[in-house]
Amino acid sequence: MQHLKEDCITPVFAKDNELTIPHPAFIDTVYDAANTFFSGESIDKPDIRVSHIIKGRIPEAIHKPANQLLESDKTIYYERCAFIIQIPTIYETVNGNKLTLTIGGVRAYNHTNLYSKKGAERFKVFAGFTCKVCTNLCVSxxxxxxxxxxxxxxxxxxxxxxxFQSYQPAKHLHLMQTLGNSYLTEHQFCQLLGRMRLYQSLPQGYQKDIPRMLFTDTQINNVARAYINDENFGSLGSDLSMWEFFNLLTGACKNSYIDTFLDRAVNATEIATGINAALHGDTKYKWFID
Incomplete structure (x- = not known):
């Protein structure tokens, strides 16, 4: 946080030179809201990740060759920023795994038109749970x-x-708890992975009749490898609980770009609960295991 506040410039809207909301202000605002809403709870400091550094230079250094620039001549900011704030005093054990309430957000400047006059800026924020054994993020x-x-x-x-007011953590926990009561056979799991791979190549008209699936081939391959190798949720040679499958999905999200991993984390919840319902006769996600 100190680096973002002291070493980074704040981008502006090009046509009127109005400031954007800087990353530290975004983080501080969510942190303040958490302290207000969860008053009395222990709230950790934000854990921050940034990427896609944008480099520049001060006006006095415009004509300097790059190899002669001093540190004081350079400017930087980060296009993308993500953070989480854990609330360790709010937790529950689900299917043998400790889950801790976690809030956070994502901001990517490439989603805002900085070449215009000041307008609305886009952010993503969430409240969910982190599985402590593997740091997988569970978001509904x-x-x-x-x-x-x-x-x-x-x-x-x-x-x-x-x-925060609309989020229902008890309902979310119950939903995840029920995932431990259903199982995929190895054949069903392989069928499901194959359908997920096939989904990417379906004509758009066909895809519209099937619930959305945001996982790429890379993430699906990660799910397959984790099924074999993951010491916490792998299940090679035996039935796979839907809770384990859910965590294979959320684990596969971790290699996503900052500005896409939250959408995939939510989609992991949608897929896991949808497949779970399909195992009990629901037709919405039946295509994936039929």
Whole structure:
């Protein structure tokens, strides 16, 4: 956080030179909202990740060759930023795994048109649970704002509080608990992976009749490898619980770019609960295991 505040510039909207909401302000706003809503709980400091560094230089160094630039001549900021804030005093054990309440957000400047006048900026925020044994992130749709557009931190603060109010952690925990009661046979699991691979190549008209699936071939391959090698959730040679399958999916999300991993984490919940329902006769996700 100190590096973001002291060493990084804040991008502006090009046509009117108005400031964007800097990454530290985004993080601080969500942190303040968490302290307000979860008053009395122990709240950890934000764990921050950044990527896609954007380099520049001060006006006085415009004519200097790159190899002669001093550190004081350079400017930087990061296009993408993600963070999580854990609340360790709110936790539950689900299917033998400790889950801790976690909130956080993602911001990517490439989703905002900086070449125009100041307008709404796009953020993603979430509330969910982290599986402590593997740090997999469990996010449900009611705890996720995929396209929060605001122009100032006051509106951001208000929107985050509203999300906290709408999120139902008890319902989310119950949903994950029920996943431990259903199982995929190895044949069904292989069938499911094959259908997930096939989904990517289906005509768009065909895809529209099937629930969305955001996992790429790379992530599906990671699921297959984890099924064999993961010491916590692998199940080679035996039936795979839907809780284990869910964690194979969330584990495969970890190699996603900062600005896409949250959407895939939510989609992992959708797929796991949908397949679980299909095992009990529901038809919505039946195509994946039929």
């Amino acid at each position: 749709t009611d705890g996720f704002l995929s396209c929060l557009e605001v122009t100032n931190t006051k509106d951001l603060y208000r929107a985050v509080l509203e999300m």
